Amino acid sequence: MSAPLLQLQNIVVEHARRSVLDVPCLDILPNEVLAIVGPNGAGKSTLLRIIGLLERPSRGKVLFAGRPISGNSLNFRRRMAFVFQEPLLLDTSIEGNVRTGLSLRGVPANDRQRRVEEWTTRFGIAGLRRRSARTLSGGEAQRTSLARAMVLEPEILLLDEPFSSLDAPTREALIDDLDAVLTSKRVATVFVTHDRAEALRLGDRIAVLMGGKVRQLGTAAEVFSSPVDSEVAAFVGVETIVPGRIREVSSGLASIIVGENTIEATTELPPGSDVLVCLRPEDVTVSGLADATLMSARNRLRVAVTRVRPAGPYVRMELDAGFNLVAHITKQSLEELALSPGANAIASFKATAVHLIPHRPG
Amino acid sequence: MWRRLPALGVIVASLALLASSCGGDHNELILGATTSVQDSGLLDEIVRSFEGVTDYHVKPSVGGSGEVLEKARRGELDVVMTHSPADEDKFIADGEGLDRRPVMQNFFLVAGPEADPADVRDAVTVSEAFKRISDSRSIFISRGDRSGTNVRELSIWGEAGITPQGQSWYQESSTGQGQNLIVASDKDAYTLVDSSTFTVFEKKVALRALLTDTANPNIYTVIRVASNKHDNVNSAGAIAFAEFVTSPAGQCVIADFGMEEYGKSLFQPVGRCASANVGG
Amino acid sequence: MDLIWDGVTEALRLIFSGNGYVYEVTFTSLLVSGSATLIALVLGLGIASFLAFRAPPGRTLALSAFNAGMALPPVAVGLLVSIMLWRTGPLGQLHLLYSRTAIVIAQAVIATPVVAALSTAALQGLNPNLRLQVLALGASRWQAALLLFREARLSLLAAAMAGFGAAISEVGATIMVGGNIKGSTRTLTSAIVLEVQQGDFETAIALSFILLAVILGIITLFTMLQQRRPPA
Numbered sequence: 001m002s003a004p005l006l007q008l009q010n011i012v013v014e015h016a017r018r019s020v021l022d023v024p025c026l027d028i029l030p031n032e033v034l035a036i037v038g039p040n041g042a043g044k045s046t047l048l049r050i051i052g053l054l055e056r057p058s059r060g061k062v063l064f065a066g067r068p069i070s071g072n073s074l075n076f077r078r079r080m081a082f083v084f085q086e087p088l089l090l091d092t093s094i095e096g097n098v099r100t101g102l103s104l105r106g107v108p109a110n111d112r113q114r115r116v117e118e119w120t121t122r123f124g125i126a127g128l129r130r131r132s133a134r135t136l137s138g139g140e141a142q143r144t145s146l147a148r149a150m151v152l153e154p155e156i157l158l159l160d161e162p163f164s165s166l167d168a169p170t171r172e173a174l175i176d177d178l179d180a181v182l183t184s185k186r187v188a189t190v191f192v193t194h195d196r197a198e199a200l201r202l203g204d205r206i207a208v209l210m211g212g213k214v215r216q217l218g219t220a221a222e223v224f225s226s227p228v229d230s231e232v233a234a235f236v237g238v239e240t241i242v243p244g245r246i247r248e249v250s251s252g253l254a255s256i257i258v259g260e261n262t263i264e265a266t267t268e269l270p271p272g273s274d275v276l277v278c279l280r281p282e283d284v285t286v287s288g289l290a291d292a293t294l295m296s297a298r299n300r301l302r303v304a305v306t307r308v309r310p311a312g313p314y315v316r317m318e319l320d321a322g323f324n325l326v327a328h329i330t331k332q333s334l335e336e337l338a339l340s341p342g343a344n345a346i347a348s349f350k351a352t353a354v355h356l357i358p359h360r361p362g
Numbered sequence: 363m364w365r366r367l368p369a370l371g372v373i374v375a376s377l378a379l380l381a382s383s384c385g386g387d388h389n390e391l392i393l394g395a396t397t398s399v400q401d402s403g404l405l406d407e408i409v410r411s412f413e414g415v416t417d418y419h420v421k422p423s424v425g426g427s428g429e430v431l432e433k434a435r436r437g438e439l440d441v442v443m444t445h446s447p448a449d450e451d452k453f454i455a456d457g458e459g460l461d462r463r464p465v466m467q468n469f470f471l472v473a474g475p476e477a478d479p480a481d482v483r484d485a486v487t488v489s490e491a492f493k494r495i496s497d498s499r500s501i502f503i504s505r506g507d508r509s510g511t512n513v514r515e516l517s518i519w520g521e522a523g524i525t526p527q528g529q530s531w532y533q534e535s536s537t538g539q540g541q542n543l544i545v546a547s548d549k550d551a552y553t554l555v556d557s558s559t560f561t562v563f564e565k566k567v568a569l570r571a572l573l574t575d576t577a578n579p580n581i582y583t584v585i586r587v588a589s590n591k592h593d594n595v596n597s598a599g600a601i602a603f604a605e606f607v608t609s610p611a612g613q614c615v616i617a618d619f620g621m622e623e624y625g626k627s628l629f630q631p632v633g634r635c636a637s638a639n640v641g642g
Numbered sequence: 643m644d645l646i647w648d649g650v651t652e653a654l655r656l657i658f659s660g661n662g663y664v665y666e667v668t669f670t671s672l673l674v675s676g677s678a679t680l681i682a683l684v685l686g687l688g689i690a691s692f693l694a695f696r697a698p699p700g701r702t703l704a705l706s707a708f709n710a711g712m713a714l715p716p717v718a719v720g721l722l723v724s725i726m727l728w729r730t731g732p733l734g735q736l737h738l739l740y741s742r743t744a745i746v747i748a749q750a751v752i753a754t755p756v757v758a759a760l761s762t763a764a765l766q767g768l769n770p771n772l773r774l775q776v777l778a779l780g781a782s783r784w785q786a787a788l789l790l791f792r793e794a795r796l797s798l799l800a801a802a803m804a805g806f807g808a809a810i811s812e813v814g815a816t817i818m819v820g821g822n823i824k825g826s827t828r829t830l831t832s833a834i835v836l837e838v839q840q841g842d843f844e845t846a847i848a849l850s851f852i853l854l855a856v857i858l859g860i861i862t863l864f865t866m867l868q869q870r871r872p873p874a
Binding site: 049052054078080081086090091100104105132148152158 | 769
């Protein structure tokens with residue numbers, strides 16, 4: 001585990017006497033992409049500005065390579081690069097824009113030319129170099145902003161929802177390009193997004209920020225499959241969250257009473273614990289009553305279909321198992337099953353797919 | 363390069379300011395003069411001649427006699443040239459002025475429309491003329507600014523026993539000499555004006571000189587501001603100026619002024635001029 | 643109408659005959675108003691950056707003062723400045739009254755609120771994140787200010803032109819603090835006033851045309867600068 005490039009210690013940010021950010025500890029590690037996710041208003045942009053030294057916290061310290069930053073942060077700012085949601089280009093050509101940071105940082109002229117060429121090529125805008133910033137499309141502008149940041153060869157790259165204002169195909173293309181760049185250049189990156197899919201795609205570690213606090217920090221698997229509490233669970237896409245109690249545990253397999261059902265899950269919690277049972281909709285399989293015997297999952301519940309709705313590439317089914325259970329099935333499965341609200345079916349899921357959160361009732 | 367720019371801007375601005383400044387001058391002489399002297403053009407002439415023979419830089423402060431004497435009382439002027447005897451008397455009596463000397467003179471006259479509805483032409487004295495104007499309720503334009511002309515005008519009304527203020531035919535323009543004439547001309551009105559200004563503006567206005575008050579000349583006096591009362595007064599400069607305008611050389615400058623353009627001196631010097639070119 | 647036509651021909655005659663007086667008053671006008679505008683730009687842009695970028699408490703109050711300052715009656719400014727510069731006034735020892743410097747000061751006082759108020763509005767019109775972006779690219783506060791000035795140059799140049807216009811067209815304060823002295827503090831505007839007082843209407847109109855031509859020329863240069871587009 002290498003030394004962190006940048007550390008936040010006891011950071012508190014207050015706006016109009018309200019606490020918008022409270023982060024006791026956060027490390028930015030070299031060669032790692034840290035994705036910060038959270039709902040709107042969680043304080044993600046504020047956190048990124050604190051890391052980027054563009055805003056001073058009300059309390060707390062920021063350390064860069066072990067040294068606390070106080071007073072003029074200019075030299076440290078010059079070791080990082082920041083990309084905003086809007087491209088924020090200057091009124092000059094693409095080339096002029098990409099060169100701006102280099103001139104500000106005093107990079108020698110011959111170096112400048114070479115670097116500008118390299119990075120405009122990497123982001124696919126080399127042919128447009130002379131074009132005025134005012135004539136660019138959204139995607140071209142954001143590519144320019146990214147090139148402008150990467151050309152500075154920063155030690156830390158900061159991105160604040162850089163793809164949010166782009167349409168889906170442009171976004172896809174740009175994420176691909178950025179992924180390629182980050183993979184080849186291995187720059188420490190902090191990347192804010194409200195889109196879980198982007199975080200999963202690009203992030204090595206994910207921090208879930210809600211209400212100004214880091215609720216969970218871990219790998220994608222940890223955060224998405226084992227959310228630490230119900231709010232995080234809801235945010236990361238766990239749609240079935242129901243209270244239950246562990247009746248007994250044997251060899252790591254627990255039997256949990258949920259209403260009138262018994263659910264099996266792997267856990268280390270002791271019997272008698274009150275828990276929240278969490279299930280991702282992708283992990284729930286729905287089948288007709290007749291097919292039940294082919295399932296290998298430990299948990300098989302008889303359910304009634306309450307609602308069927310399209311959800312992007314999937315179909316979201318709400319099922320009544322005595323509690324509300326949500327499943328995602330493919331459109332094809334829906335056609336094959338021919339299930340509509342009111343019909344009965346079997347929902348099944350593996351014991352390992354069930355995630356338990358200790359829960360104090362009431 | 364980026365960094366230097368603001369500092370550069372400040373330096374350029376300061377240099378510009380320094381280059382443009384002509385202040386902080388200890389050879390400066392602040393002369394209070396009345397508008398008639400400036401409007402006729404004589405002021406520029408006197409200043410030019412005076413600066414030609416001395417090292418002083420004259421800074422004229424121009425206004426009506428009342429304004430000029432008021433400024434002098436504050437010690438803002440070194441020497442004044444006014445034409446308002448009563449105000450000047452008080453000025454001297456209050457110990458504000460020294461070494462009062464007459465310099466030149468002209469005459470007041472009543473100017474009015476060619477048609478002369480009040481029949482001023484036939485009046486004998488100016489106060490009689492004023493009475494006729496009042497009786498016929500013809501429009502009269504007053505300077506209304508405590509200038510020498512205005513003070514004289516008001517004393518004439520006093521002599522005639524008339525209070526013109528507030529009457530509809532009596533209007534106060536509060537402008538300089540020449541402007542006042544133009545206003546009067548536009549309104550086909552009567553006004554009191556000094557002969558020098560009238561000569562200069564004669565061709566530009568539709569008024570005639572209807573009655574000249576030759577009995578009471580309008581005397582311009584130079585007075586030095588009391589240096590014993592105010593610390594900053596340039597008394598040496600004031601003395602030099604007073605000497606100059608009353609010297610034969612200065613008196614000649616006054617006598618020559620206007621000869622070329624009007625065929626006569628606009629202002630009569632009180633003393634002798636070296637070259638015998640005194641006009642009437 | 644003849645008077646105006648005569649004025650035009652007189653203006654041309656004065657210019658082409660190399661009339662010293664005309665060149666002198668024109669030069670004085672340009673010198674003092676140019677200096678005053680420069681000072682107004684430095685002060686005005688400084689104030690504008692502070693108000694726009696640092697957003698201090700009490701900003702609205704300060705801005706109200708500067709906005710009101712745009713409507714400041716120049717003759718009142720002239721009176722105030724001359725009282726300051728009187729021998730008996732606080733700055734009397736500087737002997738600045740009736741000098742070009744005094745006019746520069748008065749015109750700068752008149753022009754600065756104009757530049758400050760319009761520049762603040764111009765800078766506030768920029769995307770607030772743009773400043774952060776520029777700082778993130780590695781700009782120091784000075785570098786950031788200059789870059790943002792360039793981004794807002796359309797409105798800032800308009801502010802500069804407004805300031806220059808206020809200075810060069812000014813006459814009341816100019817005469818009060820300058821004394822309208824031939825050869826040093828007589829500007830085009832104060833010369834026009836004098837010519838009118840002396841009844842020389844032709845010359846007054848001629849000088850007016852020359853003043854208009856000078857203003858038009860300078861503003862045209864500024865406008866061309868403002869409208870210049872970076873290569874597309």
